[in-house]
Amino acid sequence: MAKFITAEQAAGLIPDGASIMFGGFMGCGNAHKLIEVLARKGTKNLTVISNDAAMLKGPDGSEFYGLAKLVHNKQVKKLIATHVGLNPEVAEQMNEGTMEVTLIPQGSFIEMIRAGGAGLGGVLTPTGLGTIVQDADHVHSVVEIDGRKYLLERPMRADFAVICGHKIDKAGNVWYKGTTRNFSQMMATAADVVIAEADHVVECGEIAPEDVVTSGILVKYVVDGGEA
Amino acid sequence: MEKSEIKGFIAARVAKELKDGDVVNLGIGLPTLIPQYLPKGVNLVLQSENGIIGTNPYPTAAELDPVYVVDAGGQPAAVNVGGSFIDSSVSFGLIRGGHVDCTVLGALEVDQEGNLANWIIPGKKVPGMGGAMDLVVGAKKVIVAMEHTARGSVKILKKCRLPLTAIHCVDMIVTEMGVMKFTEEGLTLTEYNPEFTIDQIKEATEAEMILSPDLKTMF
Numbered sequence: 001m002a003k004f005i006t007a008e009q010a011a012g013l014i015p016d017g018a019s020i021m022f023g024g025f026m027g028c029g030n031a032h033k034l035i036e037v038l039a040r041k042g043t044k045n046l047t048v049i050s051n052d053a054a055m056l057k058g059p060d061g062s063e064f065y066g067l068a069k070l071v072h073n074k075q076v077k078k079l080i081a082t083h084v085g086l087n088p089e090v091a092e093q094m095n096e097g098t099m100e101v102t103l104i105p106q107g108s109f110i111e112m113i114r115a116g117g118a119g120l121g122g123v124l125t126p127t128g129l130g131t132i133v134q135d136a137d138h139v140h141s142v143v144e145i146d147g148r149k150y151l152l153e154r155p156m157r158a159d160f161a162v163i164c165g166h167k168i169d170k171a172g173n174v175w176y177k178g179t180t181r182n183f184s185q186m187m188a189t190a191a192d193v194v195i196a197e198a199d200h201v202v203e204c205g206e207i208a209p210e211d212v213v214t215s216g217i218l219v220k221y222v223v224d225g226g227e228a
Numbered sequence: 229m230e231k232s233e234i235k236g237f238i239a240a241r242v243a244k245e246l247k248d249g250d251v252v253n254l255g256i257g258l259p260t261l262i263p264q265y266l267p268k269g270v271n272l273v274l275q276s277e278n279g280i281i282g283t284n285p286y287p288t289a290a291e292l293d294p295v296y297v298v299d300a301g302g303q304p305a306a307v308n309v310g311g312s313f314i315d316s317s318v319s320f321g322l323i324r325g326g327h328v329d330c331t332v333l334g335a336l337e338v339d340q341e342g343n344l345a346n347w348i349i350p351g352k353k354v355p356g357m358g359g360a361m362d363l364v365v366g367a368k369k370v371i372v373a374m375e376h377t378a379r380g381s382v383k384i385l386k387k388c389r390l391p392l393t394a395i396h397c398v399d400m401i402v403t404e405m406g407v408m409k410f411t412e413e414g415l416t417l418t419e420y421n422p423e424f425t426i427d428q429i430k431e432a433t434e435a436e437m438i439l440s441p442d443l444k445t446m447f
Binding site: 025026027028051052055059081082083084085086091094101103105106107108110111114125126127128129130131132133166176177178179180181182183184185186213 | 278314394
């Protein structure tokens with residue numbers, strides 16, 4: 001059963017050097033409150049697995065949207081992502097040699113996470129064949145099946161997944177609004193500890209069973225983002 | 229042609245390739261201009277790989293919800309009535325699984341074997357491939373929409389010099405000079421813009437280019 005804790009308590013669970021999957025696409029769907037507390041706390045040497053490093057400006061014009069806060073504070077030692085072009089601070093830190101960046105095709109990235117969470121030994125994908133991706137560490141080998149070639153991508157997991165739902169009920173069931181579900185649905189299956197930030201905490205039953213996207217059995221902790 | 233007209237000219241020609249009901253993924257930049265050139269009665273189902281089927285490319289201010297709904301460029305977007313939101317795994321399943329009819333994107337380089345380079349300039353620009361590698365491998369038709377040269381230097385090459393996005397993936401190139409298709413014979417010029425001579429087009433193209441026996445003008 002999901003435990004309800006404060007953002008400060010949740011940040012306290014995450015040690016220096018942890019690996020964390022963050023749901024979100026260019027900041028949309030990031031767990032904004034929890035990331036803010038992590039930034040304030042200064043947790044260091046993080047390995048961040050996220051599609052991107054968000055953007056320097058949020059939609060309301062505020063500085064360092066979502067994950068961009070952790071990059072700006074130099075809390076990220078290693079970033080595993082698909083696209084970092086909208087946060088130029090990543091390239092700066094990469095060139096300074098203070099951040100290691102691995103870039104994975106977006107479709108492979110999400111399937112590697114799905115495999116990690118679903119007990120699969122890897123993913124066979126045609127994406128990346130004949131490119132420099134083929135030689136990356138996350139690729140096990142090139143496999144030929146019935147005359148077609150594929151990259152065998154390794155599964156991916158993390159110590160923590162930090163996701164955000166618009167409504168989360170008291171059993172930890174999550175419903176996402178708009179495009180915010182993006183990577184969170186799979187990330188919630190692929191981490192040892194899942195922390196979900198709720199825009200609104202609701203009673204069980206307020207999310208109809210057929211509308212539950214991430215089951216509460218996957219969510220260990222819920223942080224009330226306080227927009228109730 | 230005025231520099232300012234080039235992008236719209238290319239987008240208008242690409243628009244003629246798309247049919248009513250096609251599921252289409254548009255790259256950022258020039259390809260986003262395409263919907264405004266579609267003839268009446270041609271409605272596309274736009275897919276945004278971050279998780280929208282039926283993206284509304286021209287939302288009103290009231291339809292925008294920038295914290296909760298963005299497109300694949302991270303910009304505020306909206307969904308059409310009849311559309312849906314999906315997660316990334318389903319989105320890329322649709323892309324790799326051949327459920328996207330067409331993707332239109334820009335390129336740094338394309339070569340005569342249909343190889344595409346559009347995601348990295350080593351040592352200069354390393355934004356990442358995002359969804360591009362999956363899109364060009366999975367979409368049924370891949371159209372490169374771009375200016376024919378980059379400030380005079382050739383982009384349609386014998387062999388790409390930059391790291392590839394994918395091999396043998398491009399079906400068609402549309403530029404301000406012409407339309408080129410990849411056929412069994414090789415890269416074939418099928419249409420040209422009469423503002424240019426065939427010699428000028430050949431000069432701006434490093435790749436071996438065949439002239440189609442049915443070569444005609446672009447519009």
